[in-house]
Amino acid sequence: MKQKSFSALSNVMNQELWHTLLPLLHEEVLDNKEMLIREGEIADKIVWIRAGVLRSYFLLEDGQERTYCITFDESMMTAMTSFISKQPSKENIQSIGKTELYVLYKADVDKLCENNIVWTIFFKQLLEEQFMELEEKLFDIQRLEAKERYLKLLQHYPQYIQRIPGIYLASFLNITPRHLSRIRKEAHL
Known part of the structure; x- marks a missing residue:
């Protein structure tokens, strides 16, 4: 679960490139359960999570939410297919707790890539890492197994796992909240 950190971005760029990117970044703070992207919208921004957690989910036919991705601080996030294709998103991205972001708009990404092949290579590498x-x-x-996935999350993100509502975590692990409760009990014995 290696994730690209925002601070690490500056380490892979030379100073000139970093100073080109910095003025294009916008800081944004999402409160708990605030939406970054809604299903049907076109994702026009990519974010680096400075601190906090975002979850991606979609709605099932019966209206239930299915969390399929949880992304933690110091990582990149967007509705990738929508961002690339400029088509409406099939997913929702929502904050879990207060989440601080650095936002870069697609129009700025496109301009950077048009003006310098180095940016095209840079964003290609970021997209490859995301993939x-x-x-x-x-x-x-x-x-x-669900218990192994839970333990892996617990190993890499212990500061968040207890703060993520069980219903989201259970959905992400593709188990019931009751099963998650048993796994948590076994893991903490």
Whole structure:
């Protein structure tokens, strides 16, 4: 679950590139359960989570929410398919607790890439890392039992796991809240 940190971004760029990007970044704070992107909207921004947690979810036919991605601080997040294709998002992205973000708009990304091939390479690398993280999450869902996925999250993000509402965490692990309660009890014995 290696995630790209915002502070690490400045380490991979030379100073000139960093100073080009910095004025384009906007700080934003989301309160608990505030929406970053809603289903049907076109994702026109990409964010780096400075501090906090975002969850991606979609609605099932019966109206239930299914959380499929939880993203923690110092990582990149957007409705990637919508961001790339400029088509309406099929997902919702919502904060879990107060979440501080650095926001970069797609129009600015496009301008940067048009003016300098280095930016195209840079954003390509970020997108590749995002793809690999999502693929790892998908493989974990397919290969690991719910308890193993929970323990992996607990190992990497112990400061957040207890703060994420059980209903979101259970949905992410694809189990019932009752099953999550049993796993938590076993894990903390």
